[in-house]
Amino acid sequence: MLxxxxxxxxxxxxxxxxxxxxITDTSNGCGQSFDVIVVSDTFQGKNKIQRCRLVNTALKEEVAQIHAFGCKCFTLEEWSKLVV
Incomplete structure (x- = not known):
């Protein structure tokens, strides 16, 4: 289980x-569905698809084992504006 x-x-x-x-386990603890928010300045200058591809590539093996996976990616500046 992931x-x-x-x-x-x-x-x-x-x-x-x-x-x-x-990380939010949206599968009620069975480890089959996750939503992930990643905050990194590595995302600077990248669009949403490019950012999610970085995350999906990093978790390729893990994502293949589960039912559902969602991610949102932000730079530190973008994140700080959201969590005021």
Missing amino acids: SEQKIRDKLSVAIPNVHNVI
Whole structure:
């Protein structure tokens, strides 16, 4: 079963300058559906598709094992404007 910690660890290694990772198990604990928010300045200058591709590439093996996966990616500046 895929865990939130395993996702967090993989993203922290694969994506430079990670400021925050928020993971929500939307499968009521069975580990088959996750929503992820990643905050990294690596996303600067990239559009939404390019950002999500970075995350999906980092989690390719994990995403193949689960039922549903969603991600949202923000730079630190974008994130700070959202969480006022």
